[in-house]
Amino acid sequence: MPTGDWLRRLAADRDRLDRGSTAQRVADVLRDHITEGTFPPGTRLNEETLRSALGVSRNTLREAFRLLAHDGLLTHELNRGVFVRTLSVADIRDLYLMRRMLEGAAIRVPVALDQVLPQAGSAVVAAEEAAARGHWSDVAAADVAFHQALADLAGSPRVSEATRRLLAESQLAFQMVSDQMVSDRRRLHEPCVAANRDLHRLLSAGRIAEAATVLEETLTGAERRLLAAYPSSLTKSSAQAH
Amino acid sequence: MPTGDWLRRLAADRDRLDRGSTAQRVADVLRDHITEGTFPPGTRLNEETLRSALGVSRNTLREAFRLLAHDGLLTHELNRGVFVRTLSVADIRDLYLMRRMLEGAAIRVPVALDQVLPQAGSAVVAAEEAAARGHWSDVAAADVAFHQALADLAGSPRVSEATRRLLAESQLAFQMVSDQMVSDRRRLHEPCVAANRDLHRLLSAGRIAEAATVLEETLTGAERRLLAAYPSSLTKSSAQAH
């Protein structure tokens, strides 16, 4: 692992560790850095380096690793350590297959429609505002919130939790293909804004069957854009360390 | 925790720890004992007792606990230890809601039909034979294998893995209501045998829409039987320890 700029930022995150369960907070800090591209997919996370940078014990750090591995953001390789998850083409297809299953089923059984639909509406507005300003990573975050709200419609803790993990992995997929380039991120996220607006409108009107169709097309479109951007990023293999 | 008959059986399992990652193997041993009712839901698992019985270190045992908590079989309570998961009525409803979503979607997109359908057939035969002999716990195991095969039809690692966890939790639900009584277990599991046979026949014939309907009814029926048996088991609170 290269001792770069992120080491300073990790040290600055040490004050965030003051509240809550230690391992959980460490996991939160690392999760942010992973989804924001500080640690690109394929990066190996060194135990000792992170331990001293964060000022926690090995057991605590390993517990945080386990939490993130549970979310699919890290992979444990026996006797080799933990790595930021790299997604294959098959992974991306699988990811979106399961998202279509869960989110599609959730909007067809909208038990918690009244409670959750406003949240979806807020996410749509947030995405539109961020898109107008060209803040594409904020658009991505709002898109995540929107699709989480769709899954929450089922009123099922397990469906919501499973979707939370799938969405975290989806962000990983964007990290793999975007390389933080503005043009890439715009091309990937811009189409979602209008689609989510349509979806919210259809759901508000109770036109569930049409909403299901739009959702299916939206997710399939996002999958297609990811896969189209994928091959180019295979050549530049992700940065390793130490 | 009472030092009962299970202590001997745990000691006998020590040789199973010879292959694979230690914590993973410990988790496998404990998982079997939980799903087979050695440790009923609500039981507190004592670290020191299990550690000495299995002959592993505390850290390794705690790692195994984390793996099982990840599968939803154990729950961690701060400074109180780990307990075998107890499922509420809401949990059981949620469990079967998500199973209907995933298995239902899987049989509608039977990508891996040729590879997986034979396994489903074997599970049907095994269930029929076990039912003829009155081995209801074997019927339950075959039913689990059958529904796992249904989920595997999607050809999706994530759907298969999620279903694996849901099925483990479902077994927990049966543990909560059955109390190992033969009449109870028969009433719970017997209806599944013929239904699974029907399902397999319909899938083999490519009659997917009908299969989806039967699957929906089967899962809803199992859920209904579990919930009907649930209230009576609330009075006799689950056995605690020490």
Add this chain to the structure above:
DNA sequence: GCATATTTGTCCGTATGTATA
């Protein structure tokens, strides 16, 4: 309510096995 014993949470140091240079 209080004091005691037990149990868990956290951390350290070390030995061993494995992968990599």
Add this chain to the structure above:
DNA sequence: CTATACATACGGACAAATATG
């Protein structure tokens, strides 16, 4: 093949929380 680096597993220690009398 040797050497180095690293993860795994073990045992021990102490503080904090809980359970027991």
